[in-house]
Amino acid sequence: DVTYGWWAGNSRVTNRAGKFIAAHAGHTGLISFAAGASTLWELARFDPSIAMGHQSSIFLAHHASIGIGFDDAGVWTGANVASVAIIHIIASLVYAGGALSHSLLFDGDLADGPGPTTQKFKLEWDNPDNLTFILGHHLIFFGVACIAFVGWARIHGIYDPAIGAVRQVEYNLNLTNIWNHQFDFLAIDNLEDVLGGHAFLAFVEITGGAFHIATKQVGEYTEFKGAGILSAEAVLSFSLAGIG
Numbered sequence: 001d002v003t004y005g006w007w008a009g010n011s012r013v014t015n016r017a018g019k020f021i022a023a024h025a026g027h028t029g030l031i032s033f034a035a036g037a038s039t040l041w042e043l044a045r046f047d048p049s050i051a052m053g054h055q056s057s058i059f060l061a062h063h064a065s066i067g068i069g070f071d072d073a074g075v076w077t078g079a080n081v082a083s084v085a086i087i088h089i090i091a092s093l094v095y096a097g098g099a100l101s102h103s104l105l106f107d108g109d110l111a112d113g114p115g116p117t118t119q120k121f122k123l124e125w126d127n128p129d130n131l132t133f134i135l136g137h138h139l140i141f142f143g144v145a146c147i148a149f150v151g152w153a154r155i156h157g158i159y160d161p162a163i164g165a166v167r168q169v170e171y172n173l174n175l176t177n178i179w180n181h182q183f184d185f186l187a188i189d190n191l192e193d194v195l196g197g198h199a200f201l202a203f204v205e206i207t208g209g210a211f212h213i214a215t216k217q218v219g220e221y222t223e224f225k226g227a228g229i230l231s232a233e234a235v236l237s238f239s240l241a242g243i244g
Helices: 017-044 058-065 083-104 127-156 175-180 189-213 225-240
Strands: 158-160 165-168
Touching: 017 058, 017 083, 058 083, 127 189, 175 189, 189 225
Parallel strands: none
Antiparallel strands: 158 165
16 A cells, blocks of 8 residues: 655655556656767757867767767767767657557556566565566676676777876776775776776676576565565665676
């Protein structure tokens, strides 16, 4: 039962997994469209003769941090920036289509979903096995995101502020360093350790995700534990930046 006011976030979709997916797909589409459109807006007005920080270039600065739009020496080229923006805009249409489908066509609580496995992802707060199954998939997605970041840095390269240029970075999978930097990760001063932390995190998240998908709830289940299971990915999202 809903125990909080109608004004609280997601209150109207508490027990309606289909509507919950529709709402979040719509939010994701808006974010993706905003990223793509804002990048094109900044690109159309960018002046390479003026420092980026003086042009309020938020999205282009993020591109620069992962080596898009600039050469290895940090000189503006604009290569691939428009392509990335357009991909985000196209993706926003896909998200919007998914949001509309779940909102208008599919069952609100996924009782009769569009596919044979849909009911497995129906949120059931009093079903611990259901919650741990969903959490497992969340963990795997986070692990794949970490792998993508590590692979991009190795193959393409990212901006290294220590040398003021884009360079390829090979991760340093030193478990001792990772352990020692759990609580002082802000003291890390090289990209090799940053990538090593993400590589280790990818392994932990994917392994944990597979475990949660393949097993049942461990230990005694309580309402507090149920709420914590699906909020765990919020902590992991911080660790994506934190452990590195």
